[in-house]
Amino acid sequence: MLSKSSISSQHIILQAAGLFVLADLPTVAARTAVTGTASFLDIFLLAPGMHRQQAVDDINHGEFPTTGAMTTGYVFRVENPATVSYLQAIGRTGHLVTAHVVPNPSCNEELSYLNRHLQSFFVAGVPATLFYIVGPVLTGVAVALLGVIRDFWGLGVLGLFMLSRLINVGIIKRRSLKGWKGIPEPGVNGDLLILLSQDRWIRLHGSVDDLKTVTAGQWLRDRTMVEGFAISFATLLVYAAVILAFNASTVGSLMIACLLLCSSALLGLCNSLTSCLQMFDCIVRVEEEPIKYERRLYMANEMIEKSGRSDWAIGMGLIVPKNPTAPVTV
Template identity: 60%
Template sequence: MFSTSSISGHITLESAGLIALADLSDVALRTALTGTASYLDVLVLAPGIHQQQSAVKINDGELPGAASMTNGYIFRVENPAIVHYLWHIGRIGQLVTAHVSPKPPRRLNPFTNRFFRIDLSPHITPVFVAGIRATLLYLTCPILTIVVSALLGAIRDWWAFGVLGMLVLTRFINVVVIKRRSKEGWKGKKEPGVEGDLFILLSQDRWVRLQGLVDDLKAVTAGQWLRGETAEEGFSVGFATLLVYACAALAGNASTVGSLHFACLLLSSPALCHFS
């Protein structure tokens, strides 16, 4: 059953490793929505893993203007994670009101961040977009990686197994760098107990109103989310990126069955991550 000759020699998958070079944004997007990275992510392999550090660019350069409804103060929202989130929940030609609170309630929310939580209960049906379904879909990704590794070991396709290991190493380096960069920093002067109300104007005529305590609003909009990379971190990320390209170059040495397993893993993981 598990042999490199299971598929006719007329079928070749020598370029299966090129799938890893696809610039999909699922990894970067998940990093932004969670606010950090988990060591479990090391086993979540998907195209675009070398783009994880670009999570700070998911706002597509948009820096929407915001105005305080209480004191008239005007500023720009420069946190790329919250800009992307607001653009996602916004409705063209409509005003969406969201409440910012420091702790999530017991009901699960698919858009939770370690810095804040936005509750849009009128627009979200938690039964379908969160909870057990999302968790199971996400956990399927590392399980698939382990299963594929076991299958590659069973057919003794060490080239494919080595390429898979290189991708895991790439993921590990990026996860460590993200965890180092996502330390919460300056969020402005504390104003305990003061209520705030922000009106944010997004592109394409999307308007969002954020309400909550001023300190919570600052946690969303003030300061930085990911600090800049140090020289050591930049070198590590560069090395990890080169590993992905090396994987694409070496994947041609794998067997047809090994390449098929490898390709199926890289094609299924982004779909699972997208819906989790």
């Protein structure tokens, strides 16, 4: 029968199992980036690194790639960290990867209410979504088992973890509200060429408004003073829970350790199987196989031929202007 003494503490010491949660793993932040926000279901997904969720601002490793609008000639930078992180993930050295931006199924009014939300829920793919759902289910099972063995210290630890997650999720949802995206241009299509580090090239096309949604303005607004205090408090809750975990029973500590490790593995699988980026009411998805080029110039010349103009390529430094005195739009 399951009890606190099912595993003798004289032979196995697991009271420090709560330290697993302090591992600085990027899985929670990566999940926030690919979904573009946080879900209240995330509260019950307890994984190492959850106290670092707000560090998602640095998910792009400081890269802001040069981008050329092949339809207008303007050159700018993509400064949305989540979008850049996704492009880094799909990019391949020496290859041109083509991705398409489309509206989220939740915005399709031609579908029924139920169908819209079902398609939106499974937009990342059925396997990724199922792996994600298992995480909160495991947390529920762990809470039930800790209740059965009356390990109230263990329950308190999970409670503090979930409270910390609640605070972080709420702040992410507040910070990820859609803000300035420029003037609307309905019915106009756009085509962008993005130059990433390590000679990775991305062609991103869709409607101009959708392209602006995933590339322009801020993704997460700056934290307010109150939000900063709340984030600090949530981080301290995680450390407090780790301290309290030393009072949990050996079986309870083992359950907490297994929950953290399994949730981390499931979330990692979920992130790796997610085939798209969700950003506000848009989705970015790779639509064809990458095309390999022997030289970057060959790729640039092909894109110039398709777009019918070369000013954007000159502004990006891909080619040398035939007339050195010609103005360049940047």
